Amino acid sequence: xxxxxxxxxxxxxxxxxxxxxxxxxxxxxxxxxxxxxxxxxxxxxxxxxxxxxxxxxxxxxxxxxxxxxxxxxxxxxxxxxxxxxxxxxxxxxxxxxxxxxxxxxxxxxxxxxxxxxxxxxxxxxxxxxxxxxxxxxxxxxxxxxxxxxxxxxxxxxx
Amino acid sequence: xxxxxxxxxxxxxxxxxxxxxxxxxxxxxxxxxxxxxxxxxxxxxxxxxxxxxxxxxxxxxxxxxxxxxxxxxxxxxxxxxxxxxxxxxxxxxxxxxxxxxxxxxxxxxxxxxxxxxxxxxxxxxxxxxxxxxxxxxxxxxxxxxxxxxxxxxxxxxxxxxxxxxxxxxxxxxxxxxxxxxxxxxxxxxxxxxxxxxxxxxxxxxxxxxxxxxxxxxxxxxxxxxxxxxxxxxxxxxxxxxxxxxxxxxxxxxxxxxxxxxxxxxxxxxxxxxxxxxxxxxxxxxxxxxxxxxxxxxxxxxxxxxxxxxxxxxxxxxxxxxxxxxxxxxxxxxxxxxxxxxxxxxxxxxxxxxxxxxxxxxxxxxxxxxxxxxxxxxxxxxxxxxxxxxxxxxxxxxxxxxxxxxxxxxx
Numbered sequence: 001x002x003x004x005x006x007x008x009x010x011x012x013x014x015x016x017x018x019x020x021x022x023x024x025x026x027x028x029x030x031x032x033x034x035x036x037x038x039x040x041x042x043x044x045x046x047x048x049x050x051x052x053x054x055x056x057x058x059x060x061x062x063x064x065x066x067x068x069x070x071x072x073x074x075x076x077x078x079x080x081x082x083x084x085x086x087x088x089x090x091x092x093x094x095x096x097x098x099x100x101x102x103x104x105x106x107x108x109x110x111x112x113x114x115x116x117x118x119x120x121x122x123x124x125x126x127x128x129x130x131x132x133x134x135x136x137x138x139x140x141x142x143x144x145x146x147x148x149x150x151x152x153x154x155x156x157x158x
Numbered sequence: 159x160x161x162x163x164x165x166x167x168x169x170x171x172x173x174x175x176x177x178x179x180x181x182x183x184x185x186x187x188x189x190x191x192x193x194x195x196x197x198x199x200x201x202x203x204x205x206x207x208x209x210x211x212x213x214x215x216x217x218x219x220x221x222x223x224x225x226x227x228x229x230x231x232x233x234x235x236x237x238x239x240x241x242x243x244x245x246x247x248x249x250x251x252x253x254x255x256x257x258x259x260x261x262x263x264x265x266x267x268x269x270x271x272x273x274x275x276x277x278x279x280x281x282x283x284x285x286x287x288x289x290x291x292x293x294x295x296x297x298x299x300x301x302x303x304x305x306x307x308x309x310x311x312x313x314x315x316x317x318x319x320x321x322x323x324x325x326x327x328x329x330x331x332x333x334x335x336x337x338x339x340x341x342x343x344x345x346x347x348x349x350x351x352x353x354x355x356x357x358x359x360x361x362x363x364x365x366x367x368x369x370x371x372x373x374x375x376x377x378x379x380x381x382x383x384x385x386x387x388x389x390x391x392x393x394x395x396x397x398x399x400x401x402x403x404x405x406x407x408x409x410x411x412x413x414x415x416x417x418x419x420x421x422x423x424x425x426x427x428x429x430x431x432x433x434x435x436x437x438x439x440x441x442x443x444x445x446x447x448x449x450x451x452x453x454x455x456x457x458x459x460x461x462x463x464x465x466x467x468x469x470x471x472x473x474x475x476x477x478x479x480x481x482x483x484x485x486x487x488x489x490x491x492x493x494x495x496x497x498x499x500x501x502x503x504x505x506x507x508x509x510x511x512x513x514x515x516x517x518x519x520x521x522x523x524x525x526x527x528x529x530x531x532x533x534x535x536x537x538x539x540x541x542x543x544x545x546x547x548x549x550x551x552x553x554x555x556x557x558x559x560x561x562x563x564x565x566x567x568x
Contacts, residue, residue, distance in 0.1 A: 054483040061430060
């Protein structure tokens with residue numbers, strides 16, 4: 001089934017909002033882009049290819065995403081840093097009524113408070129998008145990092 | 159360079175000169191005396207290379223190693239370097255190499271014991287070229303290490319002087335390893351790696367430092383999970399090099415096989431406390447055990463999250479921390495789910511471990527210009543003996559007690 005232009009634009013808007021709520025440090029809005037029963041996972045390409053389940057982050061509902069934000073705000077200690085997301089075009093792999101499976105590439109540049117700027121992570125977003133009455137949401141976002149290596153730590157979601 | 163260029167400060171193991179984290183000569187000396195010295199380094203889990211010809215590449219200190227399963231089921235560890243021109247031989251993280259390791263540069267071939275078995279064009283062509291007649295293949299094998307396994311984990315050493323592996327680990331700490339790993343068949347559930355901008359010893363000390371856990375990792379205190387008031391203690395090997403700290407969350411007693419959950423729910427903040435759902439897997443109520451074997455191996459049990467950490471120096475001021483998350487072949491579905499969920503607590507993005515990724519770098523940056531000064535390791539006194547509490551830096555002092563004589567810092 002071909003995705004109509006309206007759905008496609010709404011989905012692209014979701015992706016843009018995803019990048020901007022993170023990059024603009026509005027993390028509290030980040031979980032709102034997911035369904036209640038969502039899956040958000042960050043895993044290296046190596047583990048993904050070997051079908052090893054454990055990666056860096058594994059949240060299997062929206063409450064866990066909210067907890068992550070709470071923890072980053074109130075508990076965890078890390079140096080001030082920002083991200084800049086660069087997103088690729090989206091390949092729609094499958095679309096049927098209210099759900100789509102799509103894949104896109106990302107780069108995340110990390111900017112430290114001293115100005116140090118580095119390509120922090122790149123990889124693929126494997127998404128399952130659910131089209132709800134309120135618009136499209138992430139039912140699944142699996143972040144497959146090209147590298148298994150993380151510089152210092154991964155605090156802010158990718 | 160036979161001896162360190164500076165003396166150890168007065169105060170023995172309670173003072174650590176900052177210079178040991180920054181000095182390139184110290185770093186060079188460590189290569190010879192610690193990593194090629196009479197110690198054992200963790201290489202891989204035996205279950206990662208189950209079949210003949212399976213190999214995995216890793217490091218002993220900074221030296222590239224290939225670990226390979228022999229036809230007879232034994233395991234060899236070889237320096238991953240061709241004896242001809244010095245190229246890496248095995249190029250992948252892991253794979254199967256059949257019955258030979260072949261260098262891609264000039265196709266020199268080695269059997270799985272590292273013996274040189276084939277040199278292309280050794281006799282030349284039509285009497286021209288080739289190696290001299292006296293060239294002895296036997297003299298040109300890949301360098302082979304001593305390798306041994308304990309609890310399904312393979313270790314290697316460059317040193318003939320190193321005691322047997324079991325002796326290096328010792329009965330006290332070996333028992334704590336057996337507590338977690340026993341003789342169950344290990345299964346790798348995932349790997350990840352973290353680049354730390356600090357000297358390797360700063361991370362090793364961090365894992366031995368029970369004093370920092372509830373202070374730096376405020377996730378513990380914010381969500382009331384682990385406190386220094388909980389029952390616990392530190393086992394330290396006699397020479398100080400190895401340790402195992404443990405704690406029991408006191409509030410768990412009335413919760414049957416589920417531990418930690420109530421404090422999380424009764425606490426506040428977390429909407430989904432499922433990351434604290436855990437089984438008392440080893441039947442002793444110990445919720446966290448962190449164990450280290452000198453110089454750079456760590457075994458972690460945080461609830462049901464079991465991971466190996468390999469602390470690899472990459473120059474004097476950088477370290478790669480390799481995490482291997484483990485389960486067991488006989489894990490049931492629920493246990494697999496618990497391990498997956500609880501992995502959120504640890505690793506480079508872990509709620510209770512992410513700070514360890516940056517704190518060493520903060521030390522490394524702060525000590526620039528203060529190389530003549532010393533850090534203070536006096537919590538709990540001056541001894542490195544085992545203690546029944548964790549408000550102590552005993553196991554940090556133990557590390558230096560083992561390190562100093564090896565390095566010639568008397």
